[in-house]
Amino acid sequence: MPKNKTANLLLISPVQEKEVISHLEKFPDIMEEYSEKLNNPNFNQKGISPLTPKAEIEQRVLNLIAESFDGNNELKGLLDAVLIGAYCWSNKIQPRRLPLI
Numbered sequence: 511m512p513k514n515k516t517a518n519l520l521l522i523s524p525v526q527e528k529e530v531i532s533h534l535e536k537f538p539d540i541m542e543e544y545s546e547k548l549n550n551p552n553f554n555q556k557g558i559s560p561l562t563p564k565a566e567i568e569q570r571v572l573n574l575i576a577e578s579f580d581g582n583n584e585l586k587g588l589l590d591a592v593l594i595g596a597y598c599w600s601n602k603i604q605p606r607r608l609p610l611i
Contacts, residue, residue, distance in 0.1 A: 530575055530585055537568045537592050541599060569596040 540561055547558045572593055579586045 527585065530589070533568065533571055533575060534585070534588055534592055537565065537572060537596055540565045540568060541595065544599075565596070565599065569593075569600060572596060 544558060544561045544565065547553055547561070550557075572589065576586075576589050576593060579589065
């Protein structure tokens, strides 16, 4: 079975890896935009409401990806970290700032 050079160990093709990385980047980007809007003194609910469904969809996609990952894949650690952030966001929990590495 071919090894994926960037993930080092595993079972996903380079095309799949790019898709996973794209989703791993997308959720934090949505959260950053959400946070910027909340910190804006001119914030209103109308401006932030489109981000909620985007974040929920991305969270579901990430959960599906996580279910298909083998536990040995190095991207799994990053996926788990993003999913913890997604869980905290969806449950309105303030996570402690933890290093990704």
